[in-house]
Amino acid sequence: MMHIECECGNRTELFATGDRDEQGREFIELEDDDRFSFAIGEDSIVFKCGFCGYRYRLKRYE
Numbered sequence: 001m002m003h004i005e006c007e008c009g010n011r012t013e014l015f016a017t018g019d020r021d022e023q024g025r026e027f028i029e030l031e032d033d034d035r036f037s038f039a040i041g042e043d044s045i046v047f048k049c050g051f052c053g054y055r056y057r058l059k060r061y062e
Contacts, residue, residue: 001014
């Protein structure tokens with residue numbers, strides 16, 4: 001399980017669903033969709049806090 005916590009104190013968790021893709025990687029989902037939203041770009045994922053609107057960018061690393 002992974003945790004995300006915003007500067008404002010809002011927090012949520014990512015949990016494993018038990019389902020896997022063809023390479024054996026497990027899918028994850030947000031615990032509560034209202035607390036954070038996310039957008040997937042070409043080279044990153046942006047998480048947006050549902051309370052204060054602050055955004056966090058997770059860059060893709062290889």
